[in-house]
Structures are given as C-alpha cells and as structure tokens.
Amino acid sequence: MIKSYVVDSTCNDMRLDRWLRNKLGKIPQGLIEKNLRLGKIKINKKKVKSSFKVRTNDKIDIFNLNFKENIQHNKKVFKPSNEIIKSNEDLIIDNNEDFIVLNKSSGISVQGGTKSKKNLVDIFAKSKIFQDTKPYSVHRLDKDTSGVFIMAKNRKTAQLLTSLFRLRKVHKTYLAICHGEIEKNSGEWNDELIRYDNGKKIIEKAKTIFKVIDKNSNSSLVEMKPITGRKHQLRKQLFNIGHSIYGDKKYKSSSSIKGMNKDLMLHSYQIKFMINDNKHTYKALLPDYFQKLLKIKRLNFSN
Numbered sequence: 001m002i003k004s005y006v007v008d009s010t011c012n013d014m015r016l017d018r019w020l021r022n023k024l025g026k027i028p029q030g031l032i033e034k035n036l037r038l039g040k041i042k043i044n045k046k047k048v049k050s051s052f053k054v055r056t057n058d059k060i061d062i063f064n065l066n067f068k069e070n071i072q073h074n075k076k077v078f079k080p081s082n083e084i085i086k087s088n089e090d091l092i093i094d095n096n097e098d099f100i101v102l103n104k105s106s107g108i109s110v111q112g113g114t115k116s117k118k119n120l121v122d123i124f125a126k127s128k129i130f131q132d133t134k135p136y137s138v139h140r141l142d143k144d145t146s147g148v149f150i151m152a153k154n155r156k157t158a159q160l161l162t163s164l165f166r167l168r169k170v171h172k173t174y175l176a177i178c179h180g181e182i183e184k185n186s187g188e189w190n191d192e193l194i195r196y197d198n199g200k201k202i203i204e205k206a207k208t209i210f211k212v213i214d215k216n217s218n219s220s221l222v223e224m225k226p227i228t229g230r231k232h233q234l235r236k237q238l239f240n241i242g243h244s245i246y247g248d249k250k251y252k253s254s255s256s257i258k259g260m261n262k263d264l265m266l267h268s269y270q271i272k273f274m275i276n277d278n279k280h281t282y283k284a285l286l287p288d289y290f291q292k293l294l295k296i297k298r299l300n301f302s303n
Contacts, residue, residue: 017050084220098157103284104149177265219297
C-alpha cells in the first residue's frame with residue numbers, strides 16, 4: 001500500500017521530518033529515521049535523509065506504513081476556554097496581516113510539553129485571529145518570563161522572522177530585578193554556559209551587553225541585551241556573578257530569600273527589527289508584580 005502526497009507552497013523549504021509530523025502527527029524521530037533507511041519513505045522516488053528540505057510540488061511516497069499505529073495517544077491536548085482565549089487576545093500589542101505581538105504573561109508556555117499543557121500555540125489556534133491559518137512560534141521565551149512575544153500568521157513570515165532571530169537581526173532588551181548590588185554599572189558578560197542533552201555535556205559561548213539602571217545595597221535593576229540566544233542565558237549569567245533574579249527557583253544564590261517572590265522578575269521589555277526597510281519596535285508594559293517589587297526595593301525606572 002502506497003500513500004502519496006504533494007508538498008504545497010506553505011511547506012516549501014521545510015525539513016522532511018518536520019513535514020511528516022505536521023502532516024501525519026507526533027511521530028517518534030527514531031521511527032522516521034528507520035523507515036527512511038529502509039526506503040519506506042521517498043521523495044520523488046529517491047531515498048533521502050530526515051534533514052532533507054522539501055520543495056513545493058515534491059512528491060512524497062510512503063510505503064506500507066501506518067504511522068497512526070505508532071503514534072502515542074496518551075498525550076492530552078490542551079483545550080482553552082473562551083475566557084482564556086479572550087484574556088490572551090487582550091494582551092496583543094500589534095495585530096497585522098503577517099504576525100501578532102503580545103505582552104506574554106508569566107506562567108504560560110509558548111508550546112505544550114510534558115510538564116506544561118497550557119500554551120500560547122494551542123490558545124491562539126482557537127482564536128478568530130487565526131481563523132484561516134495557524135499560529136507559528138518564531139522564537140523562545142521561558143514559561144515564567146513575561147513580555148514581548150511574536151507569533152507569525154503564515155509560513156512565509158515565520159521563515160523570515162526565524163531567520164532574522166537566527167542571524168541576530170532582532171534586537172531584544174530585557175529587564176530584571178536581581179539580588180544584591182551589581183558592582184559594575186555597564187559592560188559585557190562573556191561566558192561558557194554548560195547544558196546537558198541526553199546526558200551529553202555541551203558548552204556554549206554566551207554574550208550579553210548589560211547596563212544597571214538603578215541599584216542599592218539590597219537589589220539591582222538591570223537592562224540586558226543578549227547577543228547570543230542560549231537557553232536560560234540571562235538567568236545563568238546573573239547567577240554566575242552572584243546576583244540571581246528574584247523569583248528564580250532554578251538559578252538562585254545562597255543569599256536569596258526563599259519564597260519571597262513567586263513570580264520571576266525577568267521581563268522581555270523591547271524588540272526591534274527591520275522588514276523591507278520598515279523598522280518595527282515593540283515595548284511591553286511591566287507587569288504589576290514587577291512594578292510593585294520595584295517600589296518595595298526602592299528602585300527607579302522610567303519608560
């Protein structure tokens with residue numbers, strides 16, 4: 001039994017393994033690799049690798065294979081209520097024909113995972129704003145980080161924005177309230193950050209330009225412009241210099257007061273980028289809990 005598909009223009013330049021998941025479901029990567037090796041998946045009658053980029057009008061043949069039997073069905077899909085959809089629509093800063101920009105709330109993931117079901121992709125997939133399309137996430141923002149976040153409305157814009165982020169042509173500014181008085185008022189942090197992937201130790205270079213906006217012996221308000229985009233980069237770098245962010249339960253210094261803040265005091269304040277010579281600048285207002293802690297810690301910030 002052979003099932004044949006033709007790649008449409010919205011999937012042009014997409015990796016084959018991603019196309020398979022988009023078209024057929026959450027297929028394990030190992031299963032895709034095995035069937036590609038066996039020649040049970042072919043493009044234009046040729047064997048290819050999972051990283052192969054499909055093109056418009058490519059013909060994909062799948063031989064004697066029913067992926068549905070191999071897909072795990074125990075994952076519960078998040079179904080947002082109308083109230084949740086409306087509350088997130090109210091956070092939109094800009095809504096145009098290509099993308100939306102919103103002031104993301106702390107405590108909500110961008111995409112669903114094993115630890116978090118509630119997520120922006122599933123929420124906006126049910127929104128009337130994406131009625132004739134679907135939301136594409138084009139960058140990352142930690143679950144507990146608030147602030148400027150962009151979602152594309154079509155694949156072409158998603159590819160463009162993803163490329164801009166990858167090429168470091170999107171300029172991001174974050175604000176954080178951290179423990180203690182940061183000694184230097186400005187400068188660069190250049191670190192080699194360690195993370196683990198399936199038990200394998202990976203070292204990544206990380207660079208951030210920072211400026212202390214206000215400080216006292218107790219706390220500091222710092223502005224950060226990451227040049228690289230490593231996972232938990234800003235949180236790790238502040239932890240490394242002994243000034244962890246208030247509310248950070250993962251990267252916290254010994255001087256942190258346990259349980260003082262339930263919210264992470266890290267906010268994506270501004271994003272700037274250019275598309276077709278048009279400059280886009282978006283700012284996200286500080287959350288109430290962030291402003292409250294600024295007052296408590298007697299730190300000043302003017303928008």
